[in-house]
Amino acid sequence: MEICEKISKILSDVKCKKPLVHNITNYVTVNDCANIILALGASPVMADDIEEVEEMVSISSALVINVGTLNYRTIESMIKAGKKANEIGIPVILDPVGIGTTTLRTKTVERLINKVKFSVIRGNMSEIKILAGIDAKIKGVDSEDTTKGAKKIARELALKLNSVIAITGEKDTISDGNRVCTIENGHKMLAEVTGTGCMTTALIGAFCGVSQDYYLAAVSGIASMGIAGEKAYRSLEENQGVGTFRVRIFDNIYNLKDDDFIEGGKIYEC
Amino acid sequence: MEICEKISKILSDVKCKKPLVHNITNYVTVNDCANIILALGASPVMADDIEEVEEMVSISSALVINVGTLNYRTIESMIKAGKKANEIGIPVILDPVGIGTTTLRTKTVERLINKVKFSVIRGNMSEIKILAGIDAKIKGVDSEDTTKGAKKIARELALKLNSVIAITGEKDTISDGNRVCTIENGHKMLAEVTGTGCMTTALIGAFCGVSQDYYLAAVSGIASMGIAGEKAYRSLEENQGVGTFRVRIFDNIYNLKDDDFIEGGKIYEC
Amino acid sequence: MEICEKISKILSDVKCKKPLVHNITNYVTVNDCANIILALGASPVMADDIEEVEEMVSISSALVINVGTLNYRTIESMIKAGKKANEIGIPVILDPVGIGTTTLRTKTVERLINKVKFSVIRGNMSEIKILAGIDAKIKGVDSEDTTKGAKKIARELALKLNSVIAITGEKDTISDGNRVCTIENGHKMLAEVTGTGCMTTALIGAFCGVSQDYYLAAVSGIASMGIAGEKAYRSLEENQGVGTFRVRIFDNIYNLKDDDFIEGGKIYEC
Numbered sequence: 001m002e003i004c005e006k007i008s009k010i011l012s013d014v015k016c017k018k019p020l021v022h023n024i025t026n027y028v029t030v031n032d033c034a035n036i037i038l039a040l041g042a043s044p045v046m047a048d049d050i051e052e053v054e055e056m057v058s059i060s061s062a063l064v065i066n067v068g069t070l071n072y073r074t075i076e077s078m079i080k081a082g083k084k085a086n087e088i089g090i091p092v093i094l095d096p097v098g099i100g101t102t103t104l105r106t107k108t109v110e111r112l113i114n115k116v117k118f119s120v121i122r123g124n125m126s127e128i129k130i131l132a133g134i135d136a137k138i139k140g141v142d143s144e145d146t147t148k149g150a151k152k153i154a155r156e157l158a159l160k161l162n163s164v165i166a167i168t169g170e171k172d173t174i175s176d177g178n179r180v181c182t183i184e185n186g187h188k189m190l191a192e193v194t195g196t197g198c199m200t201t202a203l204i205g206a207f208c209g210v211s212q213d214y215y216l217a218a219v220s221g222i223a224s225m226g227i228a229g230e231k232a233y234r235s236l237e238e239n240q241g242v243g244t245f246r247v248r249i250f251d252n253i254y255n256l257k258d259d260d261f262i263e264g265g266k267i268y269e270c
Numbered sequence: 271m272e273i274c275e276k277i278s279k280i281l282s283d284v285k286c287k288k289p290l291v292h293n294i295t296n297y298v299t300v301n302d303c304a305n306i307i308l309a310l311g312a313s314p315v316m317a318d319d320i321e322e323v324e325e326m327v328s329i330s331s332a333l334v335i336n337v338g339t340l341n342y343r344t345i346e347s348m349i350k351a352g353k354k355a356n357e358i359g360i361p362v363i364l365d366p367v368g369i370g371t372t373t374l375r376t377k378t379v380e381r382l383i384n385k386v387k388f389s390v391i392r393g394n395m396s397e398i399k400i401l402a403g404i405d406a407k408i409k410g411v412d413s414e415d416t417t418k419g420a421k422k423i424a425r426e427l428a429l430k431l432n433s434v435i436a437i438t439g440e441k442d443t444i445s446d447g448n449r450v451c452t453i454e455n456g457h458k459m460l461a462e463v464t465g466t467g468c469m470t471t472a473l474i475g476a477f478c479g480v481s482q483d484y485y486l487a488a489v490s491g492i493a494s495m496g497i498a499g500e501k502a503y504r505s506l507e508e509n510q511g512v513g514t515f516r517v518r519i520f521d522n523i524y525n526l527k528d529d530d531f532i533e534g535g536k537i538y539e540c
Numbered sequence: 541m542e543i544c545e546k547i548s549k550i551l552s553d554v555k556c557k558k559p560l561v562h563n564i565t566n567y568v569t570v571n572d573c574a575n576i577i578l579a580l581g582a583s584p585v586m587a588d589d590i591e592e593v594e595e596m597v598s599i600s601s602a603l604v605i606n607v608g609t610l611n612y613r614t615i616e617s618m619i620k621a622g623k624k625a626n627e628i629g630i631p632v633i634l635d636p637v638g639i640g641t642t643t644l645r646t647k648t649v650e651r652l653i654n655k656v657k658f659s660v661i662r663g664n665m666s667e668i669k670i671l672a673g674i675d676a677k678i679k680g681v682d683s684e685d686t687t688k689g690a691k692k693i694a695r696e697l698a699l700k701l702n703s704v705i706a707i708t709g710e711k712d713t714i715s716d717g718n719r720v721c722t723i724e725n726g727h728k729m730l731a732e733v734t735g736t737g738c739m740t741t742a743l744i745g746a747f748c749g750v751s752q753d754y755y756l757a758a759v760s761g762i763a764s765m766g767i768a769g770e771k772a773y774r775s776l777e778e779n780q781g782v783g784t785f786r787v788r789i790f791d792n793i794y795n796l797k798d799d800d801f802i803e804g805g806k807i808y809e810c
Contacts, residue, residue, distance in 0.1 A: 027297045027567045028574050028586050034298050034464035039512050044464065045368070046298050049341040052372035059371060071589040071613070073341070098585070101599060102592035192794070194574035194584065235509065239775065242579050243790030250513030254462070297567045304568050304734035309782050314734065315638070316568050319611040322642035329641060343611070505779065520783030524732070 003181070004265040007220045008258035010211045015041035019061035019209025023202060024048045024078050026068025026097065029195030033064075033202040039253040040224065042206035048074050053081035061209035062090055065116075066198055067108055068097035075108050082116030091119035091208040091217075095201040099123070100130035113161065119214040122166040122201045122222075125150065132157045151180050151270075166218045168200060174222065176215035183219065184266040185226025187233040193246045200225040203253070223267055227260050228252035273451070274535040277490045278528035280481045285311035289331035289479025293472060294318045294348050296338025296367065299465030303334075303472040309523040310494065312476035318344050323351035331479035332360055335386075336468055337378055338367035345378050352386030361389035361478040361487075365471040369393070370400035383431065389484040392436040392471045392492075395420065402427045421450050421540075436488045438470060444492065446485035453489065454536040455496025457503040463516045470495040473523070493537055497530050498522035543721070544805040547760045548798035550751045555581035559601035559749025563742060564588045564618050566608025566637065569735030573604075573742040579793040580764070582746035588614050593621035601749035602630055605656075606738055607648055608637035615648050622656030631659035631748040631757075635741040639663070640670035653701065659754040662706040662741045662762075665690065672697045691720050691810075706758045708740060714762065716755035723759065724806035725766025727773040733786045740765045743793070763807055767800050768792035 020043045025033055030046060037044035047056040050073075057063055063085040065078045085092045094116075096109045109131065112118075121131065132153055150167050154175035158165040167173045172183040190196045204221030211217045232248035290313045295303055300316060307314035317326040320343070327333055333355040335348045355362045364386075366379045379401070382388075391401065402423055424435040424445035437443045442453040460466045474491030481487045502518035560583045565573055570586060577584040587596040590613075597603055603625040605618045625632045634656075636649045649671065652658075661671065672693055690707050694715035698705040707713045712723040730736045744761030751757045772788035 026586070028570050030298050031301060031464065031571060035512070035516070038462050038464055045371070046296070046339055047368075047372065048339065049374060051342070052374035055372040055374075069586055069588065072591070073343075073613075098587070101585070102587065102595040104589060104592035104595075192578050194571065194578055239791065239795060241791040241794030242575070243787040243792075243794070246575070246790070247513040247517055247787055250516070251509065251511035252513075254511030254513070255509060300568050301571060301734065305782070305786070308732050308734055315641070316566070316609055317638075317642065318609065319644060321612070322644035325642040325644075343613075517783040517787055520786070521779065521781035522783075524781030524783070525779060 003219065003267050003269060004261040006216055007223060007261045007265065010207055010216065010220055011256060013210040014206055017210050018043050019206060020045055020059060021062045021064060021202065021205045021209055022047065022056050022060035022081070023064045023066070024053065024074060024081055025064065025066035025198065028068055029198040032195040032199050035250055036199040036253055037202050037206050039250050040203055040206050042209060048077045050077045050080055053077045054084040057081050057084045057090070058088060060090060062205045063092045064095070064202055064205035065092065065112065066095040066097060066201060067105060068198065070105065070108055078112060079115050082112065086117050091214055092116055093201055093205045093208060094118045094121045095198060096121065096123050096127050096131060099127045106130065118161070118163045119208055120164040120166060120204055120218045121161065122168060122204060122218065124197065125167055125169055128153060128157065128165060128167045151175065155180050164214045164218045166204070166222060168197060168222060172222050172226070174215065174218050179215055179269065181219060181267055181269040183222055183226055185223055185230060185264070187229045189233055189242065189245050190229045192242050196225065219267060223261060223265055224253060224256060227264050228256065273489065273537050273539060274531040276486055277493060277531045277535065280477055280486065280490055281526060283480040284476055287480050288313050289476060290315055290329060291332045291334060291472065291475045291479055292317065292326050292330035292351070293334045293336070294323065294344060294351055295334065295336035295468065298338055299468040302465040302469050305520055306469040306523055307472050307476050309520050310473055310476050312479060318347045320347045320350055323347045324354040327351050327354045327360065328358060330360060332475045333362045334365070334472055334475035335362065335382065336365040336367055336471060337375060338468065340375065340378055348382060349385050352382060356387050361484055362386055363471055363475045363478060364388045364391045365468060366391065366393050366397050366401060369397045376400065388431070388433045389478055390434040390436060390474050390488045391431070392438060392474060392488065394467065395437050395439055398423060398427065398435060398437045421445065425450050434484045434488045436474070436492060438467065438492060442492050442496070444485065444488050449485055449539065451489060451537055451539040453492055453496055455493055455500060455534070457499045459503055459512065459515050460499045462512050466495065489537060493531060493535055494523060494526055497534050498526065500534070543759065543807050543809060544801040546756055547763060547801045547805065550747055550756065550760055551796060553750040554746055557750050558583050559746060560585055560599060561602045561604060561742065561745045561749055562587065562596050562600035563604045563606070564593065564614060564621055565604065565606035565738065568608060569738040572735040572739050575790055576739040576793055577742050577746050579790045580743055580746050582749060588617045590617045590620055593617045594624040597621050597624045597630070598628060600630060602745045603632045604635070604742055604745035605632065605652065606635040606637060606741060607645060608738065610645065610648055618652060619655050622652060626657050631754055632656055633741055633745045633748060634658045634661045635738060636661065636663050636667050636671060639667045646670065658701070658703045659748055660704040660706060660744050660758045661701070662708060662744060662758065664737065665707050665709055668693060668697065668705060668707045691715065695720050704754045704758045706744070706762060708737065708762060712762050712766070714755065714758050719755055719809065721759060721807055721809040723762055723766055725763055725770060725804070727769045729773055729782065729785050730769045732782050736765065759807060763801060763805055764793060764796060767804050768796065770804070
């Protein structure tokens with residue numbers, strides 16, 4: 001079965017099973033993450049008090065940890081929730097937003113990786129390079145980098161961390177250590193709206209909630225956002241811009257159909 | 271006077287008096303709550319530090335407490351604010367988001383109900399059943415349930431807690447212990463956008479800010495969201511979805527007119 | 541060079557240099573602030589843990605402090621970040637949301653002003669009057685006031701605090717103590733959407749990130765929002781309202797062009 005057909009299949013599973021996705025995320029894009037999970041057909045829940053995260057994890061199908069606006073209170077909740085998720089065997093997805101920009105972020109992601117087994121880690125090239133121990137020139141949390149060498153980095157880090165590594169940017173690279181693919185869907189306007197990275201990670205969480213092939217789930221989440229972004233851009237009329245584009249992202253995730261992947265998916269495995 | 275005419279009247283009062291509605295709410299839907307209160311014609315304020323909540327309550331016309339992303343810091347602020355609101359005689363509205371999913375949520379709502387007198391409590395059937403002490407199968411915070419027996423539950427819990435109880439879902443049921451009604455406005459797409467429940471509670475808060483008939487205020491808030499949802503759905507064109515729908519909810523709350531209730535209100539008292 | 545031509549120039553600089561703007565802001569409008577900074581062409585970052593704010597300031601071109609949902613944790617972060625910004629010489633912009641409504645807000649803004657040198661302070665008339673020590677009748681955070689005497693207040697407070705003072709409302713008044721101007725762009729619907737004040741402050745932060753003339757940067761931010769608001773309103777069709785208007789604000793900030801200022805700017809220096 002071609003990968004695009006597999007994606008169609010797990011999209012159907014998401015809509016049918018409506019997995020509950022627990023998010024410990026940042027307050028900048030949390031509303032977008034909840035809405036994109038709903039738009040895909042899954043069910044979001046946000047809870048970050050240390051007293052309740054374990055119980056919330058226990059009724060969830062996936063846990064997404066995003067360090068975008070981490071603080072000493074939520075860091076401990078992230079670790080506790082992640083450990084519980086490992087214990088009960090649900091996938092944990094990490095978005096290491098801004099790792100490398102501050103010591104707190106870098107140390108926190110290190111602590112998380114040491115204490116929690118992640119099924120998928122999604123970041124931009126700068127963030128993944130920091131994770132991989134390669135110096136990267138960083139500018140805030142919207143860093144860009146060439147995709148040169150991305151496959152090598154993704155594959156090696158995947159093996160090292162025993163996790164699917166997803167590097168998103170102009171082109172996206174995903175590897176589980178064995179398999180590796182490049183996705184060429186998307187539109188550059190996605191970088192001009194806050195939270196499209198966080199939302200992609202949230203979508204991966206939703207797909208992980210129904211598939212134990214986390215590589216496929218990561219590819220599905222990233223391809224979904226890419227295709228929705230392309231369609232959102234194509235729908236824009238004169239004088240419209242990022243405001244309308246952002247609204248259309250939700251419309252297009254909501255309306256994703258099998259054909260969108262089979263006809264429009266630019267996913268190249270190698 | 272028919273109930274729909276009464277709603278038209280208090281909608282005018284909201285637009286005229288612009289009551290200040292203090293919200294201690296969650297960080298997922300807080301922006302939506304502020305915007306929906308403004309769209310209706312009232313004025314929102316959000317403040318949750320324990321040092322300032324009493325003063326903020328003192329200049330407000332209603333207080334809305336939503337436990338959607340409660341934490342140990344904000345729980346104490348909710349209690350302090352609620353007590354102050356009771357003391358000065360302004361209505362307090364509770365949204366027990368996700369009660370029953372974690373011990374923290376259940377215990378916190380119990381504490382709140384023991385320490386604060388609520389004018390209105392709005393939740394979905396699962397949440398209200400937990401409050402009423404009836405077991406409910408719960409799935410995150412978007413639980414659904416049959417509306418069977420809703421009137422009985424609402425009426426009995428209203429008498430027990432001396433509070434208006436509003437159960438929202440496919441059909442909505444509202445009771446103050448004596449009066450009870452069912453609202454059949456709304457559209458199922460409302461469940462596919464995060465925060466429509468929180469926003470409904472915020473609207474109830476705005477209506478409570480100008481009317482001492484909290485049953486009527488609850489009916490008004492729920493009918494407003496239902497009618498706005500219907501009109502938002504009807505306005506959708508091909509290829510549009512939850513993104514555009516969400517924008518149109520705000521448009522339609524903003525443009526609510528007397529006739530919307532009188533001609534479109536499906537409110538059945540019994 | 542006319543002021544509108546100068547604004548066109550620094551708008552180009554923003555789009556070219558993409559300054560990183562660090563925001564310690566409220567959780568109500570934080571997503572809007574990030575998106576409006578991106579829409580203008582700059583790069584936002586939000587970080588508020590006391591352990592990381594100094595490092596984040598160190599890689600930023602401007603710091604925006606907004607006390608909209610302050611709490612004891614973030615207040616200390618604001619002060620630490622502000623001091624660091626002063627030390628390294630990047631501009632700090634203050635939005636004293638709701639000063640005068642609670643003692644905590646008033647005392648916190650006093651502390652901030654005593655410990656941090658602000659390049660620009662933007663508020664509505666009620667907020668600025670409180671800052672200036674003049675009594676003002678306050679209603680939540682959406683206070684309005686006559687603009688009568690605004691120039692005098694702005695000029696005198698600017699001299700006293702050695703900061704650009706920007707008073708926004710139906711008409712806007714900006715002064716650095718020497719220069720003073722009035723802006724008559726904007727539309728009253730801007731007051732019916734939450735966060736348009738916060739977003740204006742965020743835009744000022746982006747402009748301050750590329751210009752050392754903070755008076756010009758403040759004028760640029762306010763004129764940008766005013767012009768975008770006018771165009772957003774003009775684009776509305778029947779049955780549309782604040783929901784669509786809000787989306788169009790982002791579209792119009794994104795599409796701002798030189799001509800918008802040169803042909804549409806209503807900026808009167810005196």
